[in-house]
Amino acid sequence: MTNKKRIEKKKVYRKKNPKKVRTLIFVLLLLIPISIFIGIKQKDKNNAQNFYKTYITNFTNQKFDRLVGQFDPESLSENGFSSEELTKKYEAVFSGMQSRNIKVKNGKLSKKNGVYTYNFTISLDTLYGKLKQLNYRLEFYSIKKKFFAEWSPTLILPGMQKGDTVFVSHDVSERGEILDRNDNPLATKGNVHQLGLNPEKLGDGEAREKNLQAISDFFEIPVETLKAKLEPSWAKGDVFVPVKTYDKQLGILGGLPTGSVLGFVEVRHYPLGEAAAQLVGYVGKATAEDIDNDPTLTPETVIGRSGLEQTLDKELRGQDGGGIYILKENGDYRSLVIEVKKTDGKDFQLTIDAEAQRIAYEELNHAPASTVITAPKTGELLVLASSPSFDPNKMTMGISQEDYDAYANDALLPFLSRFSTRYAPGSTFKTITAGIGLDYGTINPDEEIEINGLKWQKDESWGGYFATRVKETSFVNLEKALVYSDNIYFAQQTLRLGETKFRDGLNKFCFGEKFDLPISMPVASLSNEDKFNSEILLADTGYGQGELLISPIQQATMYSVFMNDGAMVYPSLLMDKKAKRKEDVLKASSVNLVLDDLIHGVSDADGYIHSLYNPDFSLAAKTGTAEIKEKQDTTGIQNSFLLYFDAGSKNFMGIMMVEDSLEYGTATGKAAPLVDYLEATYK
Numbered sequence: 001m002t003n004k005k006r007i008e009k010k011k012v013y014r015k016k017n018p019k020k021v022r023t024l025i026f027v028l029l030l031l032i033p034i035s036i037f038i039g040i041k042q043k044d045k046n047n048a049q050n051f052y053k054t055y056i057t058n059f060t061n062q063k064f065d066r067l068v069g070q071f072d073p074e075s076l077s078e079n080g081f082s083s084e085e086l087t088k089k090y091e092a093v094f095s096g097m098q099s100r101n102i103k104v105k106n107g108k109l110s111k112k113n114g115v116y117t118y119n120f121t122i123s124l125d126t127l128y129g130k131l132k133q134l135n136y137r138l139e140f141y142s143i144k145k146k147f148f149a150e151w152s153p154t155l156i157l158p159g160m161q162k163g164d165t166v167f168v169s170h171d172v173s174e175r176g177e178i179l180d181r182n183d184n185p186l187a188t189k190g191n192v193h194q195l196g197l198n199p200e201k202l203g204d205g206e207a208r209e210k211n212l213q214a215i216s217d218f219f220e221i222p223v224e225t226l227k228a229k230l231e232p233s234w235a236k237g238d239v240f241v242p243v244k245t246y247d248k249q250l251g252i253l254g255g256l257p258t259g260s261v262l263g264f265v266e267v268r269h270y271p272l273g274e275a276a277a278q279l280v281g282y283v284g285k286a287t288a289e290d291i292d293n294d295p296t297l298t299p300e301t302v303i304g305r306s307g308l309e310q311t312l313d314k315e316l317r318g319q320d321g322g323g324i325y326i327l328k329e330n331g332d333y334r335s336l337v338i339e340v341k342k343t344d345g346k347d348f349q350l351t352i353d354a355e356a357q358r359i360a361y362e363e364l365n366h367a368p369a370s371t372v373i374t375a376p377k378t379g380e381l382l383v384l385a386s387s388p389s390f391d392p393n394k395m396t397m398g399i400s401q402e403d404y405d406a407y408a409n410d411a412l413l414p415f416l417s418r419f420s421t422r423y424a425p426g427s428t429f430k431t432i433t434a435g436i437g438l439d440y441g442t443i444n445p446d447e448e449i450e451i452n453g454l455k456w457q458k459d460e461s462w463g464g465y466f467a468t469r470v471k472e473t474s475f476v477n478l479e480k481a482l483v484y485s486d487n488i489y490f491a492q493q494t495l496r497l498g499e500t501k502f503r504d505g506l507n508k509f510c511f512g513e514k515f516d517l518p519i520s521m522p523v524a525s526l527s528n529e530d531k532f533n534s535e536i537l538l539a540d541t542g543y544g545q546g547e548l549l550i551s552p553i554q555q556a557t558m559y560s561v562f563m564n565d566g567a568m569v570y571p572s573l574l575m576d577k578k579a580k581r582k583e584d585v586l587k588a589s590s591v592n593l594v595l596d597d598l599i600h601g602v603s604d605a606d607g608y609i610h611s612l613y614n615p616d617f618s619l620a621a622k623t624g625t626a627e628i629k630e631k632q633d634t635t636g637i638q639n640s641f642l643l644y645f646d647a648g649s650k651n652f653m654g655i656m657m658v659e660d661s662l663e664y665g666t667a668t669g670k671a672a673p674l675v676d677y678l679e680a681t682y683k
Helices: 003-016 018-060 064-068 073-078 083-096 205-219 223-229 273-280 288-293 307-311 313-317 354-364 392-397 401-408 426-440 478-483 487-497 499-506 535-542 552-563 588-603 672-681
Strands: 100-112 115-126 129-143 146-149 165-171 185-197 241-245 260-269 283-285 302-304 321-327 333-340 369-375 380-387 619-628 637-646 653-658
Touching: 018 064, 018 100, 018 115, 018 129, 018 146, 064 083, 073 083, 083 165, 129 333, 185 273, 205 223, 205 260, 223 241, 260 392, 273 307, 273 354, 273 380, 273 392, 283 392, 302 307, 302 313, 307 313, 354 369, 354 380, 354 672, 369 552, 369 672, 426 478, 426 487, 426 499, 426 552, 426 588, 426 619, 426 637, 478 487, 478 588, 487 499, 487 535, 499 535, 552 588, 552 637, 552 653, 588 619, 588 637, 637 672, 653 672
Parallel strands: none
Antiparallel strands: 100 115, 115 129, 129 146, 165 321, 185 241, 185 260, 283 302, 321 333, 369 380, 369 653, 619 637, 637 653
16 A cells, blocks of 8 residues: 555544544543652652661661651750760660661551651660560651651660660679689689879879879879879869779888879789799780670670680680660669670689699799699699799789780790690600500510610611710610610610501500690691601601600600500590590500609619609609700700609609700709609699
């Protein structure tokens, strides 16, 4: 059909249907205002939805300045608030509750008489747990084409009324004590002195300056520090302004400068001080980082910072109690928001003997050293001493920067727990090599091996390397080798034993095992690789050097076989925890033969440990030296060890270590007072 015919047909159609055309025009004219009305209504609803969504975002993100900006200013003034005041109230309430993880559910929007209502439920976590169902009702309306919400106290917390406040109480739990085996406190409550200022008694003008100078001179605190403490607006009149908390009571009975006050404050106290610092640790107030990691903490919460205080912190700390309450304007109770009862911390009783711990630490005399004493039949740790040390009471009180720097910059590392630090064990390890050789029958205790000179090597394949010994004896049996600590004898016997049998024997001990102790400690290591890869390394390992790395606690565990007929008893530190036991690590006949030989190291007049001889007590002992040097035939750093056993009753055994013994003395030279105490106490 041509275009011309289409046009003509349309004209004919129009002429034939004039009413239909007019009706169509009328309908179109009628729909235009309806569409406009619907569009306006939909836009209004969209704006309303955007308003409450913005409100929820501000609420859940705790952007309270923006939230308050959505309220009708008239409704604020009717309730006695400015925007700034209401913002501060929201911030005080929700920060006081330590609100977090605010989530909205079950939101529903409705409209009546031009007013929108949005009902919603909020859940949030607080200092005292989760509030699961807070039901809110938000009413809002348009003023000059902009939405505003009607504010009421229920929009802070449901149930609040005009004039109400939110009160957060805090019932601090009592931290548990750490006690020794005899109930002597190792970490407990104590009262120390706190210096303060009384602004009213300081006076004014020249008198005030004179009094501040007198206080400065008396307590050795700069005047500028005292003045800084008096700067806050509240530090006026008859009040106590804290200046310094000491780590002890000062022993001052009177004669204080005018304006100064000495009060008492309860603190965490460590009666043994430095003697048990690395073991027990210390506490301090929670930092911002601590609170970020655990929102249940507050800036006033005391938490463990090191040692057992840190490892056992959760149980020692218990659970603080308290509640969140809505109070009326007159202070009366209106309603409970949430409440929990406090749970005091748990006391822990250790296997440690506080008196033995004190003696052990004092005898180390600030040398880089450690002492571990156990009750070998039970595995109970009686002493874990490390030297040099630090004062945990200073750390808890807020140590000065000068004192902390002195610790941190000390080359002897006073924060290091040497009882859990790994070392080459030196000649004390020969006892284990001897036990394995006896078990396999490669060592005949009665066989006397001819050894000439102080140096020996298997053959020329060892190049310039030699095993060396200190005492020259032509014919050496097992007893002489143990008493005189003969490296050459044990190098030869280890080679005779061979790597396979030697490793099989050692693998029965605790190499590579983690201990069930509340102490951080790397596992004992036999060698860097699965094989020694050289006869020299095999021989060196046999007399306690090579690549051996064993902490004093692990050494004491391994040597417990000599007190238990070949069974190894693992260490325990908590009195209510039974130690694990591994049977048949060595044969009873082997360990008892070695133990008998070690008695001669003490009882024989020419034995290396004769200085500890007590005719009324059967003490067995073995010395050891682990030398760290860059090349042979030079003098390196020598770590001194002393291993000793109650060979009669088998009630105690110990391992003592002193780093760099040429500088700080041998372990044997520091052992007598503690051995005397143990012999008298653990008969």
